[in-house]
Amino acid sequence: MELKDFGKNFVFMPDATKGAVRALTTQQLKDTGTEAIVTNTLHLMINPGKENIEKLGGIKKFMNWDGILLTDSGGFQVFSLIHSKKWKGTVHDNGATFKSPTTGDLYELTPESSIDMQMAIDSDILVTLDDCRDAKLGRSDAEESVKRTIEWAKRCKKYFEDVYGGTKETGKLLSCVVQGANYLDLRKHCAEELSQIGFDGYNFGGFVVTENGELVLEEMRAVIENTPSDKFKYAMGVGKPGDIRIVAGLGYRVFDTVLVTRNARHGTLYSKDMDDEVLRVKNAEYLLDERAIDSTCDCYTCKNFSRAYLHHMFRVNEMTGLTLATIHNLRYYQNLIDKLNKA
RNA sequence: GCAGGAAUGGCGGAGUGGUCAAACGCGGCAGACUGUAAAUCUGUUCCCUUCGGGGUACAUUGGUUCAAAUCCAAUUUCCUGCA
Numbered sequence: 001m002e003l004k005d006f007g008k009n010f011v012f013m014p015d016a017t018k019g020a021v022r023a024l025t026t027q028q029l030k031d032t033g034t035e036a037i038v039t040n041t042l043h044l045m046i047n048p049g050k051e052n053i054e055k056l057g058g059i060k061k062f063m064n065w066d067g068i069l070l071t072d073s074g075g076f077q078v079f080s081l082i083h084s085k086k087w088k089g090t091v092h093d094n095g096a097t098f099k100s101p102t103t104g105d106l107y108e109l110t111p112e113s114s115i116d117m118q119m120a121i122d123s124d125i126l127v128t129l130d131d132c133r134d135a136k137l138g139r140s141d142a143e144e145s146v147k148r149t150i151e152w153a154k155r156c157k158k159y160f161e162d163v164y165g166g167t168k169e170t171g172k173l174l175s176c177v178v179q180g181a182n183y184l185d186l187r188k189h190c191a192e193e194l195s196q197i198g199f200d201g202y203n204f205g206g207f208v209v210t211e212n213g214e215l216v217l218e219e220m221r222a223v224i225e226n227t228p229s230d231k232f233k234y235a236m237g238v239g240k241p242g243d244i245r246i247v248a249g250l251g252y253r254v255f256d257t258v259l260v261t262r263n264a265r266h267g268t269l270y271s272k273d274m275d276d277e278v279l280r281v282k283n284a285e286y287l288l289d290e291r292a293i294d295s296t297c298d299c300y301t302c303k304n305f306s307r308a309y310l311h312h313m314f315r316v317n318e319m320t321g322l323t324l325a326t327i328h329n330l331r332y333y334q335n336l337i338d339k340l341n342k343a
Numbered sequence: 344g345c346a347g348g349a350a351u352g353g354c355g356g357a358g359u360g361g362u363c364a365a366a367c368g369c370g371g372c373a374g375a376c377u378g379u380a381a382a383u384c385u386g387u388u389c390c391c392u393u394c395g396g397g398g399u400a401c402a403u404u405g406g407u408u409c410a411a412a413u414c415c416a417a418u419u420u421c422c423u424g425c426a
Contacts, residue, residue, distance in 0.1 A: 017379050038378070076378045086380070101380075132378080177378085209377060236378035243377070258379045265382050266375085284372070314382090322382055 001035045003068060003124050003173065007201060007232020010248060010340040012333045013038045013070060013256040018047070019059050021330070022261055023322040026064050031300065032327055033334035035067050038256050041117045041127075042074035042081075042109060046100055050120045058122025070256075071123035073114045073156075075130035075149075075177060075205070076236075083133060093148065095129065111155035119164060123172065127203060128156035130177035135207035137181040146190045149179040149205075154197055167200065175201030175234065178223045187219050191226035201232040204252065208237050215243055217250065224251040241270060241277055241336055248340050260333050264325035267314045270332040272296050279307070281325070286311040299331035300324075 001011070013036040014021045014029070021029050021037065029037070039059055048056070056062045060069050078096040082089040089098025095110035109117075114129040131148035133141060153176040157166075164170050176199040180186030194202065204223050209215055215238075224233060234254035235247045244255050263269070267282035271294040279286075279293060289307040301310070301324040313321025 015379060022379085023382080040379080043379085070378095072378050077380095080378095081380070127378080130378095203378075205378070207377085213377080215377095234378085239377045257377050258381085259377050262376065262379065262381065262383080266384095267382095268376080280374085282373095317382075319382075 001068060003171070006036070006068060006125065006173065007234070007253045009253065010337045011036055011254050012244070012260075012337045013068075013254065014261055014330055014333075015040075015256055015258050016063070016065075017258075018043045019063050021326070023265060023319070023326045024330075028300075028323065028327055029065075029330070030067070032330035033338075034330060036070060037065065037067065038070045038072055039121060039123075040072050040074065040077065041114055041121065042077040044071075044121055045074070045107060045109070045117050046105075050117050054120045058120070060122055068124050069122070070125040070175075071118040071121050071127060072236075073118070073127040073129045073177070074109050075127075075132045078109060079132035079134075091131065093151075095152070111152040112159045115156050115159050115164070119170075119172075125173045125175060125201065126156075126160065128153040128174065128176045128199075130179055130205050132177075132179065132205055133181070135181070135210070139183065142179075142181040142183050142186055145179050145181070146186050149177060150190060150193045150197075153177070153194055153199070157197055157199070173200035175199055175203050175232070177203045177205035177236070178227070179205050180219070180222075181206055182216060182219055184218060184222050187222040188226045191223045195227050199231065201234055201254070202227040203234040203236050203254075204238075205236055208235060208239060208247075209243070215239070215246060217246070220247060220250055220252070241333070244333075244336065245340070260329045261326050264329040265322045267310075267325065269293050269310070269325055270329055281307055281310045282314045283311075293328055294332065297328065297332060297335070299328050301328040301331075 014034055016037045017040045019039055044053060044059065053059060078091055081087040082091060082096055082098050087098050087101050089096055095108060097108045099106055109129065111129045115126060118126040129152045131145045133145050157174060160166055160174050167173060176194045178187060178190045178194060180190045202223065204220050220235065232254055233252045235252040237257055238244055238247050238255050239257050240259060267280055269279045269281050270277050271279040273295050286307040291307055292302040293307055293310065294302055305324060310321055310324060313324065
């Protein structure tokens with residue numbers, strides 16, 4: 001896939017947060033049919049750090065990935081690590097300052113430093129820093145989050161253009177994140193303001209499902225309806241196979257979720273042979289089941305190994321099991337995407 | 344043979360008179376996970392149950408006590424010294 005065609009067709013990007021899709025080599029990742037991946041600005045800022053990743057020629061060279069790379073801005077990590085008090089830090093109008101919980105080093109993430117970091121990583125598609133917050137947000141907090149998100153997006157774009165020459169000079173794309181929690185008018189407002197600034201892509205940010213796991217479809221629709229139709233739409237964090245099919249119908253073309261790889265490592269595999277598409281291979285019923293995980297799947301795992309073998313790998317805590325499971329789940333998602341593109 | 348010590352649920356191992364169906368860990372069973380501090384976390388794990396309870400249980404047998412996994416005696420097995 002060419003970068004200019006990104007988001008024209010459906011695309012699923014596995015998360016390689018720290019520079020690897022967990023449990024897979026880059027070759028194994030390619031073999032699943034994956035064309036684009038996501039790495040994380042904040043995590044790579046801490047390790048190996050901006051200067052080091054620059055010296056190493058960027059993460060694509062580092063991990064020998066020749067597909068498309070999107071870098072998440074770190075907005076979500078600021079939320080999940082600082083807002084939730086897992087890390088010490090504060091979020092303010094200029095960004096976030098925080099302390100590494102392992103080394104104690106102090107970091108600052110601002111709209112500008114986020115762009116610098118994403119350039120150092122050598123990302124193809126950058127994401128503006130956003131102010132991501134909890135799902136159930138009070139009105140005033142949501143308003144503040146939207147205000148900051150717009151402000152930071154503006155600063156990101158200006159910095160990207162002033163310092164790096166923008167898309168024209170770099171050939172890279174810049175996407176923004178639409179916030180607004182569950183307030184439809186705020187989603188609309190945020191989408192309109194960001195559209196006014198102008199980006200190559202519009203990402204639905206915040207939480208995509210409620211506590212009950214139901215998609216926030218109205219909010220997602222509000223963003224689609226108020227952003228340019230010729231730019232890509234990325235539903236960040238979506239999602240389960242069924243969720244992707246639904247959200248695809250709304251107009252989103254780009255997806256990512258940690259579920260596919262995390263579930264794989266937890267023994268939750270996807271299979272068309274199951275009514276709910278889910279096969280928990282660790283369960284006792286698969287001890288002697290010699291069928292493939294999915295009878296319709298063309299992945300390396302399904303072509304060569306049985307449910308019983310995967311079951312055994314998990315039972316004896318053998319790392320190869322994580323790899324085989326991840327290969328399968330990723331291939332399952334790529335097949336799902338292929339089907340959407342052919343429909 | 345003598346002297347000490349120990350025997351607890353599938354396993355390891357707490358508990359040393361009542362609050363013990365018994366901590367904790369492992370193993371087993373199931374579930375969760377949606378811009379990854381996640382090869383993680385949660386629930387459950389003697390039997391029966393109308394989920395209120397009920398029944399058996401801490402090597403075995405007997406005893407003391409209102410009450411015993413916990414105290415006493417004998418038996419069995421194991422460990423450590425001395426022969």
